Amino acid sequence: xxxxxxxxxxxxxxxxxxxxxxxxxxxxxxxxxxxxxxxxxxxxxxxxxxxxxxxxxxxxxxxxxxxxxxxxxxxxxxxxxxxxxxxxxxxxxxxxxxxxxxxxxxxxxxxxxxxxxxxxxxxxxxxxxxxxxxxxxxxxxxxxxxxxxxxxxxxxxxxxxxxxxxxxxxxxxxxxxxxxxxxxxxxxxxxxxxxxxxxxxxxxxxxxxxxxxxxxxxxxxxxxxxxxxxxxxxxxxxxxxxxxxxxxxxxxx
Numbered sequence: 558x559x560x561x562x563x564x565x566x567x568x569x570x571x572x573x574x575x576x577x578x579x580x581x582x583x584x585x586x587x588x589x590x591x592x593x594x595x596x597x598x599x600x601x602x603x604x605x606x607x608x609x610x611x612x613x614x615x616x617x618x619x620x621x622x623x624x625x626x627x628x629x630x631x632x633x634x635x636x637x638x639x640x641x642x643x644x645x646x647x648x649x650x651x652x653x654x655x656x657x658x659x660x661x662x663x664x665x666x667x668x669x670x671x672x673x674x675x676x677x678x679x680x681x682x683x684x685x686x687x688x689x690x691x692x693x694x695x696x697x698x699x700x701x702x703x704x705x706x707x708x709x710x711x712x713x714x715x716x717x718x719x720x721x722x723x724x725x726x727x728x729x730x731x732x733x734x735x736x737x738x739x740x741x742x743x744x745x746x747x748x749x750x751x752x753x754x755x756x757x758x759x760x761x762x763x764x765x766x767x768x769x770x771x772x773x774x775x776x777x778x779x780x781x782x783x784x785x786x787x788x789x790x791x792x793x794x795x796x797x798x799x800x801x802x803x804x805x806x807x808x809x810x
Contacts, residue, residue: 560589743771751776
């Protein structure tokens with residue numbers, strides 16, 4: 558496969574992470590795919606935000622899971638990054654998929670490849686929450702474009718129970734996690750490994766092991782050109798980045 562440039566939380570080096578501004582910037586600057594974080598509001602709506610609390614990336618305080626969607630929508634999710642983004646709001650998962658599907662109306666190109674939805678706070682997701690989340694993907698006809706990723710393999714197994722074909726992403730942050738979850742991804746038959754990049758730089762044999770088991774692999778989060786080159790030399794073709802989108806896009810031209 559050819560190189561896939563994945564914008565981490567959108568183009569988060571130039572716009573506030575996990576906002577529509579960051580996702581539009583990623584598309585405008587030729588990212589192939591986007592990655593973002595999903596968790597639940599107090600009333601069970603999947604929303605796009607990374608932290609369990611509101612304090613870092615909004616003008617609010619408290620836990621996301623204890624805040625209703627109406628309350629979340631009243632917050633400023635952009636000024637912390639730069640005052641010019643003061644109008645940015647926390648998007649819902651449904652709003653994001655709708656915007657991507659209608660990118661042409663925003664005078665933007667369509668994403669070339671995939672949408673990586675990393676589910677956070679997975680222990681809070683009841684069966685009904687998972688079913689509603691998957692229903693949004695189905696209604697937006699995004700089953701073949703959306704990858705559901707999570708560190709919690711139990712959550713991924715529940716997703717698989719309710720959707721037999723959507724691709725899963727097994728997130729790992731240590732070599733122990735990698736070796737534990739790789740067989741699970743292989744057994745699933747439609748899953749990939751999404752690894753912290755240093756794991757594969759330190760244990761390059763894992764790349765070939767993964768390929769031999771018929772599993773695709775991507776890495777996060779690469780922001781140095783030298784490390785990008787080392788990883789592509791190992792055969793890694795899915796690269797999540799905050800800041801190298803322009804330079805990596807030029808590599809492909």
